[in-house]
Amino acid sequence: MEHKQVVIYARVSSREQEREGFSIPAQLKLLKEYALKNGFQIVKEYSDAETAKKAGRTNYNEMLAFLKANPTIKTVLVEKTDRLYRNFKDYVTLEDYDLEVHLVKESTVISKNSKSHDKFIHGIKVLMAKNYIDNLSEEISKGLKEAVEQGYWPFQPPYGYLRGAKKNLIIDKSRILFVRRAFELFATGRFSLRKLCEELFIEGYYYKAERPKITQCVLECMLKNVIYVGQMNCNGIIYQGKHPAIVSRGLFDKAQQAFLKVDKSKVRKNFDFLYSGILKCGVCGYAFCGERQKGNVYYRCSHHDRTCPNTAYISEKMITQSFRMHLKRIGVNSEVYELIKLSLQMLLGDEQEYHQSETERIQREIEECKEVLKKMYLDQLNNVLDYDLWVNLKNDYEVKLSRLSAELQRHTKANTNYLDTGLKILDLCSKASLPATELKAEEVAQIIREVYLNATVKDKKVKLIFRKPFDSIEKLVKLAKQGIAEIGFAEFKSAIISSYPQYVQSIKKEPEGSDFVSPTCFKWWRLGDSNS
DSSP states (O other): OOOEEEEEEEEOOSHHHHHTTOOHHHHHHHHHHHHHHTTEEEEEEEEEOSOTTSSOOHHHHHHHHHHHHOTTOOEEEESSHHHHOSSHHHHHHHHHTTOEEEEGGGTEEEOTTSOHHHHHHHHHHHHTSSOOGGGGSOOOOHHHHHHHHTTOOOSOOOTTEEEOGGGOEEEOTTTHHHHHHHHHHHHTTOOOHHHHHHHHHHTTOOSOSSOOSOOHHHHHHHHTOGGGGTEEEETTEEEEOSSOOSSOHHHHHHHHHHHHHSOGGGSOOGGGSTTTTTEEETTTOOBEEEEEETTEEEEEETTTTTTOSOOOOEEHHHHHHHHHHHHTTTOOOHHHHHHHHHHHHHHHTTHHHHHHHHHHHHHHHHHHHHHHHHHHHHHHHTTSSOHHHHHHHHHHHHHHHHHHHHHHHHHHSOOOOHHHHHHHHHHHHHHHTSOTTTSOHHHHHHHHHHHEEEEEEETTEEEEEEOTTHHHHHHHHHHHHHHHHHHOHHHHHHHHHHHHHHHHHHHHTSOTTSTTOSSOSOGGGOTTOTTO
16 A cells, blocks of 8 residues: 655744753654554655744755655645744745645644635634734834843944944944034035935035935935934834944934924925835835925935936825725725634633743742752751852752743733734724725825835836735635635634634643643744744
């Protein structure tokens, strides 16, 4: 009898997973047992021990190359959803390979022939496999926030600075004169932004070698950036930086006053234009800036005075109309909204219990560590334990205690309000589906700012790329609508509900000490999970 040929794949993304029973050997053992039980022949095994947040997984990519070179092998065995997919793009890529994916711990097999409700539930799991949800808000991540609070700028160095040692910014000597001269001239109050761009160029202050003349948009951002006085603005909050200032506070304040003195008709104000800062030229990459002409607003490429051929103006009304069409791609109607909400409620119901059980486990380990440290100290005082040995053991246990304390803090402070956060995304997508009569242009702009990654204009056509997780919502909506079209809303909803117990049963079968020891159904939702 010929056995079906399969490949197996395992992945861990941190040392913590090794400690918690997520190890690659444990995953491979499970997959091999599953293959033996089902009569599969393993022809290749792949594993990665990289951080999922870093681009590229060497062996994962090798697996894809192998599957492409061997089209007769169509089956992949993996422990569970978040071991295989880092994001929805991975899901789409594997779907293009026409594979049959066995998610062993979830008792699920996904292929193009799977039932529509199985694809839908799987789509939700994949959508949440990576930590997308916190991107809905404009808060910077915990790691970046900590860096900013410590006085370091963790983002791309602004013009006039370079990345120095120990994460700090240092002055770029080749550009410092440009920045200072720009502030000095504008602070006089004699220049509009347009005239200042010309004056800097005439005086021989060149912005960049490939772009000698600075644009008005870039210049305005520079002149309003507190980074140049040694501070940092993150989401409206000002932090004191450890980097050197390029201009004095007095000169900076004069420049801000100059914005008020210059003729308002000649100074571009961002709040006048709905899509300022969003649109870029689809040819040269320069910003599209707004202008008022005869009571109407038009946008154009700010590179218009150079070599870019994309010189046509596009009206704000036309842009709004284009954005409305793009938003329909992620718009969810009442039926799809109900299905996604139902799935989230089923899959995430026990998340709170998971965090509670983990907190209790860590607290027990902390108490045990403290008891051991106390006993070792007494033994050393009574000369039962050698001093040097005591020092070494003490250091080891203090390191362990520090790690446990950090882990406890992570679970204690974990945002377990996952369903509410997911519903915020759904509410935004529901709003995106409203007709033009119910969705004003200002509301369109507000939604676009929440969901867009990149928006370009070329030949008066607007191209929009959604950011995570909205880039995946479109696929999920299609899965839901496909299922409703095939079997009807009521039956599709019933199928989703009936499929939930099998996931719960697969978890309850997990042995004590495994990564599914808690009753939570899918851990991929957890914010801050190192497994994401």
